[in-house]
Amino acid sequence: MNPLEIPEIVIRRLPLYLRALNLLTEQGQVVTSSQELGERLGISSTQIRKDLSYFGEFGKQGTGYDVRYLAEQLRQILQVNRTWNLVLIGAGDLGRAIARYNGFERGGFSIVAVLDRDKQKIGNQVGQLRIQDIAQLPDVLRQHHVQIAIIAVPPDEAQGVANLLVKNGIRAILSYAHITMPADVRIQHIDPVVGLQSMTYYLVPTQP
């Protein structure tokens, strides 16, 4: 099947499967089933088997899936059986928290540079990295072959930063502030308020 025909909603579930498999691996489990995975993720076993079937046959009838093997296959499908270099723009509280987050390596990512425009911050150390001047962006991107950026600057600066990134060849952005992008650039938003607001709809306001 042509990869372009696979529903995006399927692609978006694969990282969840991978995370669950990583957890099972850590717990020492060797084999799992679509049912077990489904229970852990709140997804039907049929849906998991259907999703996987877009890409191949990874299980054994009567037995299930080899945890490590399936995880490796998913990494291959998602192209994270390699390391993608990332740049992080913004070295405020949020930027520093992201720079020190150690879940990226496991996921197939490596932050190779933290950039900011604040002269006060440039030169300071954050984790293993020294904060660089945003003016270095073109050099850094070329040098490390970076295609993906994380934006952690204040909301009103985010769009400008995003435009700059795209002008310098960035193809995918994870942004903590809202931005709009041309259709050929992948974008993912992280906004805690949006998450909270879709929960309050369901809450009963017992609070006075």
Next chain:
Amino acid sequence: MNPLEIPEIVIRRLPLYLRALNLLTEQGQVVTSSQELGERLGISSTQIRKDLSYFGEFGKQGTGYDVRYLAEQLRQILQVNRTWNLVLIGAGDLGRAIARYNGFERGGFSIVAVLDRDKQKIGNQVGQLRIQDIAQLPDVLRQHHVQIAIIAVPPDEAQGVANLLVKNGIRAILSYAHITMPADVRIQHIDPVVGLQSMTYYLVPTQP
């Protein structure tokens, strides 16, 4: 129509509409149309009208929607035309970044306490708040009528914290680490790696 019958996917789009309307308000725009909103959000105008029609008639034929009025209606629907008190668990880098994020008030939320178990951190100031001992959790929740919590502790502590929160009556959790919860507790995850991994699928690896 019974609220329980409204598709969750519709509910999850409403905060996006609200954010776009807030932006339009800031830009001084008084009236908008489903088409304009749709273009800004990458959603069809028909879908927006359909979504809104679950809740009432908010527009004028030939004219469109009053920006402030529609925003206020959405706030009412989402129950964020009031302030929900939040507690934040975890005062590391991430917790401090969240505590200082000033988008919560606008969205209908207020962090009333930051709690941690680290004696070194307890008592320190973060933004307007003093870091409190996690042992204070029951008191804090009761005192401020808190139903929603944000978890920003290390991954391996998150599940324990979540269990504690639920035991103390929390009904909704926004977590930066993966946890599982009983079905009657609302949960939203924020995981940068999951977002990144569903973008790499579509990237062409020109990188060596």
Next chain:
DNA sequence: TAGATTGTTAATCGATTAACAATC
């Protein structure tokens, strides 16, 4: 073998969209 679980088809379910009357 018997039991279990996959991979897959076909049916069902639900969400999106096209079309248009209503009406500002």
Next chain:
DNA sequence: TAGATTGTTAATCGATTAACAATC
């Protein structure tokens, strides 16, 4: 009025699920 845009219906599209043969 003419033009524009809503709200809504019905059609279409696409995703999920039930069922089951295949097979380990």
